[in-house]
Amino acid sequence: xxxxxxxxxxxxxxxxxxxxxxxxxxxxxxxxxxxxxxxxxxxxxxxxxxxxxxxxxxxxxxxxxxxxxxxxxxxxxxxxxxxxxxxxxxxxxxxxxxxxxxxxxxxxxxxxxxxxxxxxxxxxxxxxxxxxxxxxxxxxxxxxxxxxxxxxxxxxxxxxxxxxxxxxxxxxxxxxxxxxxxxxxxxxxxxxxxxxxxxxxxxxxxxxxxxxxxxxxxxxxxxxxxxxxxxxxxxxxxxxxxxxxxxxxxxxxxxxxxxxxxxxxxxxxxxxxxxxxxxxxxxxxxxxxxxxxxxxxxxxxxxxxxxxxxxxxxxxxxxxxxxxxxxxxxxxxxxxxxxxxxxxxxxxxxxxxxxxxxxxxxxxxxxxxxxxxxxxxxxxxxxxxxxxxxxxxxxxxxxxxxxxxxxxxxxxxxxxxxxxxxxxxxxxxxxxxxxxxxxxxxxxxxxxxxxxxxxxxxxxxxxxxxxxxxxxxxxxxxxxxxxxxxxxxxxxxxxxxxxxxxxxxx
Amino acid sequence: xxxxxxxxxxxxxxxxxxxxxxxxxxxxxxxxxxxxxxxxxxxxxxxxxxxxxxxxxxxxxxxxxxxxxxxxxxxxxxxxxxxxxxxxxxxxxxxxxxxxxxxxxxxxxxxxxxxxxxxxxxxxxxxxxxxxxxxxxxxxxxxxxxxxxxxxxxxxxxxxxxxxxxxxxxxxxxxxxxxxxxxxxxxxxxxxxxxxxxxxxxxxxxxxxxxxxxxxxxxxxxxxxxxxxxxxxxxxxxxxxxxxxxxxxxxxxxxxxxxxx
Numbered sequence: 001x002x003x004x005x006x007x008x009x010x011x012x013x014x015x016x017x018x019x020x021x022x023x024x025x026x027x028x029x030x031x032x033x034x035x036x037x038x039x040x041x042x043x044x045x046x047x048x049x050x051x052x053x054x055x056x057x058x059x060x061x062x063x064x065x066x067x068x069x070x071x072x073x074x075x076x077x078x079x080x081x082x083x084x085x086x087x088x089x090x091x092x093x094x095x096x097x098x099x100x101x102x103x104x105x106x107x108x109x110x111x112x113x114x115x116x117x118x119x120x121x122x123x124x125x126x127x128x129x130x131x132x133x134x135x136x137x138x139x140x141x142x143x144x145x146x147x148x149x150x151x152x153x154x155x156x157x158x159x160x161x162x163x164x165x166x167x168x169x170x171x172x173x174x175x176x177x178x179x180x181x182x183x184x185x186x187x188x189x190x191x192x193x194x195x196x197x198x199x200x201x202x203x204x205x206x207x208x209x210x211x212x213x214x215x216x217x218x219x220x221x222x223x224x225x226x227x228x229x230x231x232x233x234x235x236x237x238x239x240x241x242x243x244x245x246x247x248x249x250x251x252x253x254x255x256x257x258x259x260x261x262x263x264x265x266x267x268x269x270x271x272x273x274x275x276x277x278x279x280x281x282x283x284x285x286x287x288x289x290x291x292x293x294x295x296x297x298x299x300x301x302x303x304x305x306x307x308x309x310x311x312x313x314x315x316x317x318x319x320x321x322x323x324x325x326x327x328x329x330x331x332x333x334x335x336x337x338x339x340x341x342x343x344x345x346x347x348x349x350x351x352x353x354x355x356x357x358x359x360x361x362x363x364x365x366x367x368x369x370x371x372x373x374x375x376x377x378x379x380x381x382x383x384x385x386x387x388x389x390x391x392x393x394x395x396x397x398x399x400x401x402x403x404x405x406x407x408x409x410x411x412x413x414x415x416x417x418x419x420x421x422x423x424x425x426x427x428x429x430x431x432x433x434x435x436x437x438x439x440x441x442x443x444x445x446x447x448x449x450x451x452x453x454x455x456x457x458x459x460x461x462x463x464x465x466x467x468x469x470x471x472x473x474x475x476x477x478x479x480x481x482x483x484x485x486x487x488x489x490x491x492x493x494x495x496x497x498x499x500x501x502x503x504x505x506x
Numbered sequence: 507x508x509x510x511x512x513x514x515x516x517x518x519x520x521x522x523x524x525x526x527x528x529x530x531x532x533x534x535x536x537x538x539x540x541x542x543x544x545x546x547x548x549x550x551x552x553x554x555x556x557x558x559x560x561x562x563x564x565x566x567x568x569x570x571x572x573x574x575x576x577x578x579x580x581x582x583x584x585x586x587x588x589x590x591x592x593x594x595x596x597x598x599x600x601x602x603x604x605x606x607x608x609x610x611x612x613x614x615x616x617x618x619x620x621x622x623x624x625x626x627x628x629x630x631x632x633x634x635x636x637x638x639x640x641x642x643x644x645x646x647x648x649x650x651x652x653x654x655x656x657x658x659x660x661x662x663x664x665x666x667x668x669x670x671x672x673x674x675x676x677x678x679x680x681x682x683x684x685x686x687x688x689x690x691x692x693x694x695x696x697x698x699x700x701x702x703x704x705x706x707x708x709x710x711x712x713x714x715x716x717x718x719x720x721x722x723x724x725x726x727x728x729x730x731x732x733x734x735x736x737x738x739x740x741x742x743x744x745x746x747x748x749x750x751x752x753x754x755x756x757x758x759x760x761x762x763x764x765x766x767x
Binding site: 073115116117144155157159161162164183184186187188190191192193198201202203204205207208209210211212214229268270271272274277278281282285288289290291292294295303304324327328330331444451500501506 | 509510511516517519526531534536548556558559575578579580581582594637638640641642643644645646647648649650651653654655656657667669670671681682684685686687690692694699707715716717720721722723740741751
C-alpha cells in the first residue's frame with residue numbers, strides 16, 4: 001500500500017496534487033484492488049492529461065465508516081491492464097477513461113462507449129480499440145441469438161415527457177433476459193465547459209448538469225471552488241444550503257412516489273403527490289425566485305437570505321405538507337394491492353449492489369447504508385443529523401419505502417432547522433484558486449452521492465473538472481435489476497430508480 | 507374506500523385559477539427582464555463585460571437592448587449593471603412568435619399572436635404535442651410534466667402530450683440540440699403529419715442556454731426548423747408555457763392581454 005490513505009484528504013478539503021502518490025502500473029492496481037477489498041469504495045476514477053500523450057489516472061477512494069478519502073495515481077501511455085476484472089465497481093469509469101482520454105484498459109470485459117463523443121484529450125494515434133469500439137453511429141449491443149428470443153428497442157424518443165436514452169431488451173416472451181442501456185444523447189460537454197468558462201457562467205452550467213438536482217450539483221460545485229479558494233462560508237449560509245438540499249430531496253422523492261403510483265395506475269396518490277411535489281418546488285421559489293432553486297447558491301455562500309417572516313411562513317407550509325404527506329403515503333403504501341403490485345418487482349441483489357458501487361436510495365433499499373450526509377458530513381450536516389433510512393428487499397417497494405421514510409425525516413429536519421437559523425452574513429469573499437491542488441466535493445443529492453473533483457494547474461486555473469452524478473453508477477443497477485421481470489414492468493422499474501440522463505451524459 | 511374518500515375530501519380542488527385569477531408568484535420570482543435605458547451612462551459597456559449570458563445585445567447604434575430569448579433568469583444578469591438598469595419584472599408572460607420578437611429595447615415584448623384562421627380551426631380546440639428533449643438538463647421537461655398535474659391541468663384546455671409523433675400536431679423541443687440527438691430530432695419532426703407546429707421551450711432550445719458555445723451542442727433548434735412559438739425561460743414556469751400555447755391557439759384574447767403591462 002502506498003500511503004494513499006494518509007493524505008489528509010477529506011470531503012471538501014483540498015490537498016496539493018503533488019502529495020498524491022504516483023505509482024507504477026502494477027503497484028497502483030494493487031493499491032486500488034486491495035483498498036476495495038478492505039472496504040474502500042471508488043468514488044471517482046478519471047484521466048488527467050499530462051504532456052506528450054501521457055495520461056495520469058487518478059482514483060479517489062472513500063472509506064465510509066471512517067469518513068476518510070484517499071487518492072492514488074499512475075501514469076500510462078496509450079494502454080494499461082484494466083482493473084475491472086478484479087474490481088467490478090470501476091467498470092464504467094474505465095469505459096469513460098477510454099472514451100475521454102484515448103487510453104485502452106486492456107482486458108476490460110465490455111469496452112463500449114459511455115456517451116459517444118470524440119475524445120476530449122486526443123492523443124495520436126488513436127488506438128484501434130478506441131476508434132473501432134467508439135464509433136458514434138455504431139454501438140456493439142449484446143445480443144442473444146435464438147429464434148425464440150426477440151429484441152425490443154426503446155428510445156431515444158420515449159412515449160412520455162422523458163429525457164432521451166436507448167434501451168435494448170432481449171426478451172423471451174414477456175420475460176426480459178437482458179437489458180442494455182445506451183446513453184449519451186444529452187451529452188453537452190459539461191466538464192469541458194466547467195474547465196474553461198469564467199466563474200459566474202460556470203455556476204450556471206453546474207446548476208444545469210441535471211435540472212432536477214440544481215442544489216445538489218450547484219452546491220458541490222461551489223463547495224469545490226470555495227475549498228480551493230480557502231473561502232469559509234458562514235454557518236448561516238451552510239444552513240440555508242442544507243435546507244435547500246432537503247427541499248430538493250422532498251420535491252423529487254414525493255414526485256417519484258407519485259410517478260410510481262401513476263405507473264401502477266393508482267391515480268389518487270399520483271395526483272396528490274404530483275401536487276405536493278409542486279408545493280416543495282414553490283417553497284424553493286419562495287427562497288430563490290426559481291422553482292428549482294436556481295440562483296440561490298454561489299461561491300462564498302448564498303445569494304438570498306431567509307428573513308424571519310419568511311422562515312415562519314416556510315415552517316407553516318412545511319407543517320401542512322407533513323400532515324398531508326402522512327395521509328397520502330399511508331393511503332398508498334398501506335394499501336395491500338399497491339404493496340402486492342410493487343413487491344418483488346425489479347429486485348437488485350445486495351451482492352451486486354455492493355460489487356457495482358451503487359449509491360443513494362437504490363443502495364439503501366438493499367440495506368447498504370451509504371449516505372454522504374452521514375459518512376462524510378459537511379456544512380449543516382456536521383451539526384444536525386438525519387438518520388439513514390434503509391430497507392432490505394432491494395425491489396420497487398423497498399425503493400418506495402426508503403423514499404417515504406426519507407421524506408418524513410427531511411420534513412422533520414427542515415421544520416426544526418428553518419426555525420433555528422444561525423445568525424450572520426450569507427455570503428463571504430471567495431477569491432482566487434490555490435495553484436496545483438486537488439479537491440473532492442461530495443454531496444448527498446436526492447439520487448445519491450454527487451462527486452465533483454477539481455484539479456488546478458500551476459497558475460491557479462482549473463486544469464481538470466470531473467463530475468460524477470449518482471446516475472453514473474446506478475444505470476448499471478437498472479440493467480442488473482431488469483432480467484427476470486416482465487417487459488411491461490420496465491417503466492415501473494425505470495421509474496423506481498428515476499435516474500438522470502443529463503447527469504450521466506454531462 | 508372510506509380512507510380514500512376522506513383523503514379525497516381533504517385534498518379538495520387544487521387547480522390553479524389561471525387564466526382567470528392571480529397566479530400567486532412569490533416576491534423573489536424572476537419573470538420577464540426589463541431594461542431602463544435612461545439609467546445607462548453614455549458609452550457604458552459594464553454589463554456586457556460581466557453578464558453570464560447573452561441577455562444584453564447591442565442595437566444598431568451600439569446601445570444596450572435585451573434578447574429575452576437568451577435570458578438565463580440568473581440574479582447576476584440584473585446585478586451585472588451597477589446602475590440598476592436591468593431588472594426582473596414579476597410578469598411570467600413572455601412567449602413570442604418569432605425569434606426577433608424576443609429582442610426588445612426596454613423589455614416590452616409583443617406576446618405571441620394567434621395562428622391563422624385555418625390552423626386555429628384545426629388545432630384550436632384540441633392540440634396534441636410530442637416532446638423531444640435534445641441536449642437538455644431535464645429542467646424544461648420537468649416543467650412540461652408539471653403542466654399535466656392537477657394544479658396546471660393543461661388538458662382542461664384541450665392540450666395534451668402524446669406518445670407518438672404520428673399522433674401529434676407538433677413537437678415541443680427542449681435542450682440545446684446535442685450532436686447525438688440531431689438525427690432523432692429530425693426523424694421525430696418528419697414523422698409528424700402536416701400541417702404541424704414547432705415549439706421551442708427554454709433558453710437552451712432558443713440559443714443554447716448555459717451550454718452555448720460547446721462543440722457538443724448546436725446552440726438551439728436548428729435554423730431550418732420553422733419554429734412557431736418561442737418560450738423563454740431557464741426553465742420557463744409552467745404558466746409561461748401554458749400562456750404561450752393558449753395565445754398561439756387564440757384562446758387568450760382578453761382586452762389588453764396581447765401586450766405585457
